[in-house]
Amino acid sequence: MAGQPIIISAQELDRIRAQVSAPGASLGDSKAQQRKKAEELSLMSKERAKSWNNTLEGSRRKKAQEKKEKLEAQELERQKQDAEEARIQLEQRKVTIDRANKILYDESDRMKASGACGASGTCYHER
Secondary structure, three states, X not given: OOOOOOOOOHHHHHHHHHHXXXXXXXXXXXXXXXXXXXXXXHHHHHHHHOOOOOOHHHHHHHHHHHHHHHHHHHHHXXXXXXXXXXXXXXXXXXXXXXXXXXXXXXXXXXXXXXXXXXXXXXXXXXX
16 A cells, blocks of 8 residues: 555545635635735734834934924923013113103203203292
8 A cells, every 4th residue: 555546536635625724715815814914913013113112213213202302492492582582672672762751751841941940959930
């Protein structure tokens, strides 16, 4: 029996092939399922690796996050400086307007007339 070929029917051959491969799948489907499973495993692996900081992608992500935080801090500092500058300019504007109003008031005819009496505030008119 060792050297003699065994003859089996086509039905028997199909049954053997079905038992060897995945149930309900042909050889082409088996490869497609293997590819699909490999893709799923790859996605799971990538998803898990996203939280790792000791990889190249993790270090790039960390650098990008640090750069973003640094830029946000700089922008916040600029906004504070702008607000302070606006406050100072408003104060200077008020001082300038008050000074201009005082000069206009001092140069009016009424103040010129009262200024002739001197600093004492006593003024005698003769007739």
